[in-house]
Every structure is written in C-alpha cells, then in structure tokens.
Amino acid sequence: MDLRERYDPEDIESLLSERAYDELLAEERAFVLRHLSGKEEYDRMRAMLHHVRPDERSRIRIEEDDAVRRNVLEVFRDQQRPSWRIWLNTLAAWFAPRDVDFNWRPVLAFATLAVLIVVGVFTVREFGSNSSEPGLAEVKSVPTHDQVAPVTSTERPVQQESTDLGSIRQTVQPGVERSEASTLSENEQVRIPMEVEKTDGLAGSREDKLSGGLIIAEEEQFAAVKDAEVAMDEAQTGSATSHVVTVEELATNMTLANEAGKVRPASDGKRSAAPDVATREVNSASRSLAQDPALLNLLAAGW
Amino acid sequence: MALFGTEYGKQSDERLMELVVRGDEKAFAALYDRYSRRLLNYFYRMLWSDREKAQDFLQDLFTKLATRPQSYDAARPFQTWLFSVANNMCKNAYRHEAVVREAAIHLRNGVDRVEATGGIELDRERFRDRLDEELDKLDPDHKATFVMRFNEDMAIKEIAAVFNCSEGTVKSRIFYTLKKLAERMKEFDPKLIDHGSA
Numbered sequence: 001m002d003l004r005e006r007y008d009p010e011d012i013e014s015l016l017s018e019r020a021y022d023e024l025l026a027e028e029r030a031f032v033l034r035h036l037s038g039k040e041e042y043d044r045m046r047a048m049l050h051h052v053r054p055d056e057r058s059r060i061r062i063e064e065d066d067a068v069r070r071n072v073l074e075v076f077r078d079q080q081r082p083s084w085r086i087w088l089n090t091l092a093a094w095f096a097p098r099d100v101d102f103n104w105r106p107v108l109a110f111a112t113l114a115v116l117i118v119v120g121v122f123t124v125r126e127f128g129s130n131s132s133e134p135g136l137a138e139v140k141s142v143p144t145h146d147q148v149a150p151v152t153s154t155e156r157p158v159q160q161e162s163t164d165l166g167s168i169r170q171t172v173q174p175g176v177e178r179s180e181a182s183t184l185s186e187n188e189q190v191r192i193p194m195e196v197e198k199t200d201g202l203a204g205s206r207e208d209k210l211s212g213g214l215i216i217a218e219e220e221q222f223a224a225v226k227d228a229e230v231a232m233d234e235a236q237t238g239s240a241t242s243h244v245v246t247v248e249e250l251a252t253n254m255t256l257a258n259e260a261g262k263v264r265p266a267s268d269g270k271r272s273a274a275p276d277v278a279t280r281e282v283n284s285a286s287r288s289l290a291q292d293p294a295l296l297n298l299l300a301a302g303w
Numbered sequence: 304m305a306l307f308g309t310e311y312g313k314q315s316d317e318r319l320m321e322l323v324v325r326g327d328e329k330a331f332a333a334l335y336d337r338y339s340r341r342l343l344n345y346f347y348r349m350l351w352s353d354r355e356k357a358q359d360f361l362q363d364l365f366t367k368l369a370t371r372p373q374s375y376d377a378a379r380p381f382q383t384w385l386f387s388v389a390n391n392m393c394k395n396a397y398r399h400e401a402v403v404r405e406a407a408i409h410l411r412n413g414v415d416r417v418e419a420t421g422g423i424e425l426d427r428e429r430f431r432d433r434l435d436e437e438l439d440k441l442d443p444d445h446k447a448t449f450v451m452r453f454n455e456d457m458a459i460k461e462i463a464a465v466f467n468c469s470e471g472t473v474k475s476r477i478f479y480t481l482k483k484l485a486e487r488m489k490e491f492d493p494k495l496i497d498h499g500s501a
C-alpha cells in the first residue's frame with residue numbers, strides 16, 4: 001500500500017502519541033523522517049506531547065462569577081419583554097434611506113399626510129358649520145324706529161287723538177317739571193304719555209337694560225321725555241302752534257314710545273330719585289292709552 | 304412538549320437552542336451552565352491568562368446569544384458554532400491589543416531568562432509559564448487549535464468545524480505547533496519531561 005494513502009503528513013500526532021521512535025516500522029520511520037530531522041526531534045516532540053496533554057487537562061480551571069450568570073439571564077429576560085420603543089435610528093433610516101431608490105417611501109408618506117390634512121380641513125369647514133346645535137350667542141339686527149311698520153293702517157283723522165291728548169296733558173301737568181321753552185311741534189307732543197310711561201318702567205326694571213342695551217334708544221327716550229315736558233308747558237300756556245298730525249307721524253311716535261318703554265334711560269337714577277303721585281297717574285294713564293286699542297280709536301276720532 | 308427542570312440537562316444543545324429562540328429562559332440557563340466554564344477557561348488561555356478579561360468575554364458572548372439567538376446557524380453543531388464565535392472574539396482582541404501583548408511577551412521573556420539560567424529543572428509551573436509564553440507567540444489560529452485540542456480535548460473534526468476548515472488543516476496546525484514548541488523549549492530535557500509526566 002502506498003504510504004501517502006496510509007499516512008497523511010498530519011497524522012504524525014498519532015504516531016507521536018502511540019509509538020516511540022524505536023518502535024516505528026520502517027515505513028513509518030521513513031514517513032516521520034520526511035517531516036522531522038531525526039530521532040532527537042521525534043523524541044522531543046513526543047515528550048512535549050505527552051507532557052502537554054495531561055498538563056492541559058490538569059490545569060486549574062477558573063470558576064465563572066455568579067454575577068455573569070445573573071447579568072446574562074437578566075439580559076435574556078429583558079430581551080423577551082415586549083418593547084414598543086421606536087428607536088430614533090430606525091426613524092432616521094426610514095426618513096433618509098441610504099439607497100436613493102427607496103426615497104419614494106418617505107415621499108409617499110408625507111404626500112399622503114398632506115392630502116389627509118387638506119381633506120380634513122376642507123371637511124371641517126364645509127360640514128362643521130352646518131351643525132344644528134345652538135350657539136352660545138346669536139347676533140341679530142336690532143330694528144330701529146325707522147324700520148318699524150306703522151301700528152295701525154287706518155286713515156282716521158288724527159284730530160280725535162289730539163283731543164284725548166289734551167285731557168291727558170292736564171292730568172300729567174302737575175307732576176312734570178318745567179325746564180325748557182317749547183320749540184317742539186305737535187307731533188312731538190304726542191309722545192308725552194308714552195314717554196312718561198316709559199319713565200316709570202325705567203325705574204322698575206333694571207334687567208331689561210341688559211337685554212335691550214341700546215344706548216341710542218336710551219338717549220332718544222331721554223330726549224323724548226324732555227320734549228314731553230316742554231310740550232306740556234306749551235299746552236298750558238297755549239303757545240303751541242296748531243298742527244295736523246298725520247297717521248304716519250302718530251304711528252311713528254307710538255312705536256317710539258313702545259320701544260322706549262322696553263329700555264331704561266341712562267339718567268334713570270336722577271329721574272327716579274323723587275317720583276311723585278302725579279307721575280304715577282300719568283304712567284297709569286299712558287299705559288292704558290298705549291295698550292287699549294279703543295282709546296287709540298277714540299284718540300283718532302278726536303283728531 | 305413541556306419541559307420540566309430536570310429534563311433540560313438531557314436535551315441536546317441544538318434542542319435547547321431551539322427553545323432559547325422561542326424565549327425559554329431555562330433552556331438558556333441550561334446552555335450557560337453547560338458551556339460557561341469551558342468557555343471561560345478557553346478565554347482565559349487565549350487572553351493571556353487574564354481572569355477579568357475572560358469573565359468579560361464570557362459575559363459578552365452570552366449577551367450576544369441572549370440578544371440575538373436567531374443568529375445561531377441551526378445547520379451547525381451548537382458547540383462548534385459557539386466556539387467559533389468565541390474564537391472570533393479572541394481574534395478581535397488580538398488585533399486590538401497586539402501592542403499590549405507584545406509588551407507582555409517581552410516582560411515575561413526577561414523574567415524567564417533569568418530563571419532559566421539557574422539550571423534546567425523540570426518544574427511543572429515553570430513549564431506551564433513557558434508554554435503559555437510560547438503559545439502567545441504563535442498565530443492565534445494555531446494557538447486556538449492547540450488549546451482546543453489539548454485543553455478542551457476537542458476532536459479534530461470539531462476543531463475543523465469551528466474553524467470551518469478541513470481536518471487536515473487542523474492536524475497540520477497541531478503538528479507544526481508541537482514542532483515549534485519542542486524546538487523553542489529545548490532547555491527542558493525530553494527525558495525529564497517524560498519522567499515527569501509518567
């Protein structure tokens with residue numbers, strides 16, 4: 001048999017461990033001599049091998065630290081716990097991929113996000129305002145006296161009303177202050193009972209001031225009261241000029257009186273400081289005049 | 304099949320590793336108990352008899368195994384795969400600490416030369432120190448092969464699987480390592496060695 005088939009060059013370890021140089025067969029010795037210098041080297045290697053092997057096995061083996069075991073088991077436990085953390089490195093790799101071909105991912109994501117935002121804003125604007133839920137406040141246009149329709153559409157002569165007004169003026173006269181000279185027309189005198197009634201209402205209802213809240217109306221009302229006082233003075237002195245009141249003027253005056261009665265003048269405190277009996281009588285009379293249609297008809301007939 | 308605590312020791316390494324991949328902590332502990340001491344001493348021999356470094360490397364190795372058990376190649380025997388990982392760690396350590404190793408070798412040479420001049424006397428401790436010194440001078444693969452073969456008592460086939468090479472390569476490494484050691488340690492009388500080991 002060929003030596004190369006029987007002994008590989010690396011198999012000399014088995015020869016070293018099993019046989020001394022003198023014990024080698026001729027063919028084995030020839031094989032050894034092809035790799036070693038001679039008997040001396042063979043014996044040295046054999047002694048080394050025989051000494052190394054038990055020496056390695058008999059070496060004191062160090063013991064592992066218990067802390068190492070605890071640490072690695074703790075790491076294993078931590079690894080098995082579910083983790084929901086999103087690592088920034090992962091996000092960065094996703095937003096900025098190394099391969100340019102994968103840039104479509106963040107682009108697609110951002111484009112989708114932008115479209116969703118636009119659609120969401122559009123939807124809220126379009127359908128969010130149509131909700132039937134009542135709001136906290138509502139803005140309504142306040143009708144002014146110019147826009148109010150006439151109370152009555154009758155074409156009765158207003159002279160009858162002036163007749164009744166004359167009697168009312170006489171009732172009102174004692175309680176009304178006389179402060180200014182009269183330059184008002186008969187049309188303005190018609191306000192007298194209405195404004196007096198409103199004056200009384202001003203003293204009684206402070207809550208209405210908030211609901212109405214129109215300063216313009218208060219000023220107009222206050223001016224109307226002043227005018228009424230002047231008109232009564234004129235009526236007593238007879239200095240007023242005759243004037244035929246039209247239906248429109250009468251309706252406008254009454255509407256003003258009715259509206260003014262709902263609000264409270266800013267000078268309420270001054271005027272309600274010392275109300276007297278005459279004022280209360282005028283108030284009661286004007287209230288009945290404003291509310292009773294029969295009286296209105298009678299007033300119209302008098303004119 | 305549910306595994307009880309006493310049965311983990313009977314399972315093969317590969318079966319335990321399957322359980323580890325599924326998150327079985329007891330299987331992981333069984334593998335650690337089975338290989339930790341061997342690996343610790345392997346690191347100890349390979350890393351210049353540095354006990355602390357060996358402990359650190361052992362912990363690093365099993366930490367890798369705990370964090371990435373899927374990296375285990377099921378086609379390979381677990382032992383050879385584990386030692387190949389350990390061997391790669393040692394190679395990295397050799398690269399990083401080549402300067403330190405050279406300094407340690409020079410320092411050890413100076414001490415041993417003084418002692419060696421006192422006469423050739425077979426002393427097991429001295430022989431070990433000298434052997435370690437010479438092993439440190441070898442190529443890491445040759446040293447690792449020598450340690451696996453004679454310290455871990457691994458078969459040629461297993462060592463070949465660790466290094467992913469042929470068995471002939473392993474035998475060749477062993478042969479030339481023995482030849483170098485015998486040549487460099489001439490001062491130790493072979494006859495005395497033979498008597499000492501007998």
